[in-house]
Amino acid sequence: MAVVTKFGEVMILKDMIDDFRIETLVRSIATVSGDDISVCDHPMTGKQYREAIIPGAISYALEIGQLLRKAQETNTSGLTVTAQIASKMGGKVLFHGTVTDMPWELRDGFQFGDIYLAGIDAYQGEEYQITFKNENIASYRNGSIDITVPDLICMIDKNGLPMTTPDFQIGDEMNVLALPAPEMWRCQKGLEVFGPRYFGIDADYVPFDSSR
Template structure:
């Protein structure tokens, strides 16, 4: 929380115009939450939108990349009190590499990042709209253990149910990589992730992959972190359809299995 407040302060002090509104970079359990926290502390409004329409591991996977909007200026604050204001990086991969290197140098602790200050008229065409209110509705249904209703509301479907029997993960180059094996009546499901789940294999055959979102919840509707699958407890694996922006063209090129090395 203090990291994101400090990062925003660095950005605002160096950027010549006042920042009046905030938008999450993704629908991520952490990044969306800290955006709302930041807005509350600064008494600023949050747009009912995000830049991705789901969670994503890299800077590439934002609507701004598809819209050729430069990723800088950007501000970073580290757990060691270091401040960075970054300008004139137009390549998304290079900026992503800079962020990941800072994470590695901070012993894989979180860093605070604030970037993409630009006029709302320029930003709006590349945002995924009404995603926060949808997330709140889905979350409310999950809290009530109405799992089928929640998944249906988000336009998704259940693809597997079973019990995790094995999980391995590691942090490398600023990303969390891992694989989990889930046993069910239909066979064995393997999930592979790079921060987010990249693909699901049922008995060796890919049945779901990015850009669609693959997620999991417990029988009580509690979301499961990718590194914390409950071993030998029943889980539900589901998919949600991706936003249209990731299904073709420039968006598809950076949100497909080939891009992630498969």
Template sequence: MDIVEDDISALARGCAVLGTGGGGDVRTGALAARRAIRTYGPVPLVRLAELPEDALIVPLSGIGAPTVSHEMIHGEDEPRRIAEEVERIFGRPPAAVMSSEIGGANGVAPVAWAAQLGLPLLDADGMGRAFPEVQMVSMYVAGLPADLVVMADVAGNVVTIRPVDGLWSERLARAVCVAAGSHALMADYVITAGRARGAVIEGTVTRALKIGRATEGAADPLEALRSELGAVRLITGKLTDVERRTSGGFVRGTATIEGTGGDRGRTLTLELQNENLVAVEDGRVRAMVPDLITVADTETAAAVQTEGLRYGQRVAVLAWPCDPLWRTPRGLETAGPRAFGHDLEYVPVEELETQHG
């Protein structure tokens, strides 16, 4: 199938939900995608099985603080420069673009980047959601070497990094990102289709589209979204406190939701690092990474990104299971609660809900 302009609204809504608060504001990615499709035409969406074994796949994503991305918007030069550098290194051009993370703008903007480069978009990503750090991708969990990162910024700089492992790829890429103003375009884990098999999370672009379409015309958009996700509703209420700070290329902070209606008297606190990481109610954890936690508007079911959280917003907090890859020992080591400094033993959201109920 092709991704056409009429698909972008649904894709953006789905990617915002899968962004779990991060991945960048989908509005900028959607604008870029629509413009690129109008200029260059529809973008073919291809499955991994359709690509030759030696086809080069370029996973692309914006790296940095989501709050900065509003002011430093990627142009057409950054993906072109990255593609040219990849061709210089490998001796052949890329065959497809892949979103590194399907969540947030990083799930929508690859449509624009693929259109600009005249390449198809792979129906897959490296997270199945959004995560804030470079090594937090399925390719790293699958054991592929993180031996190449190519970055480009709005000033025209191109940086090629040859890290010794995934943790070093995060440290070095983050340093370059901060030097570039806390926002840059990045390709990491440039791999062949053959090596990508079993190392990427397939079908996630299609999944985002399905999530985005679930609320279209629904009498109760929030319930339609919850049902589509198979999510637990942790609380419905009002945002009463938001604390955010941008440092080291991340947005960190907390958000507090006080229950309303049937949830009156309850309070839920979210811990943030670009994404919603941990939800706590009265000292008890209700959900935690790598499971997904999204804040949604109670009327429209539109996901609210962490940089868009405001006092007084009426929201519901939904949580649902992550891809099974993240529940493996290496997956939890990479993106479980302790990977973010939270001294918690991971418990799946569905088990926590049973305990809470």
């Protein structure tokens, strides 16, 4: 693994015990570097990539990117492109609202926090919450669990651009949608390492129903 800090320091880490050990070391480097480092890790051969990458993942991401680009070119609203992505990619629109609060902190090299939304339009009078640890881990509608990892909880602004935590402000308009996790993450072994309980969420994983 190669690590570069914002101060220009370059480190090469090799012959590590395992992934867990190197993760601990790199998070420590991030903590003492203002949580601003770049990492290049896990060099692999083409054969290893074919065995490790989820089939179709790159094409899936490319198709979403094409939908977002077309939305920008045609000035399509964020709400419309959110619905288009959900429909085309087997997902589900979850919420449309404005950010009312976003308490978060940097701890152990991670961003921990919650995003709180107040519903607008069809979601008027409802509340939504997204819990994150760098990435979105779980979401709650009116206090009840809605979506959890390994399914994806994605955010798009009113102009059809992706919203990434914590790069938005209170009052920003947000569209939330879910995209289904690949099957390998939804099996028993996948849920053991990337399910809600692994992240301390007191709920079992339940795949969402895109038709409802």
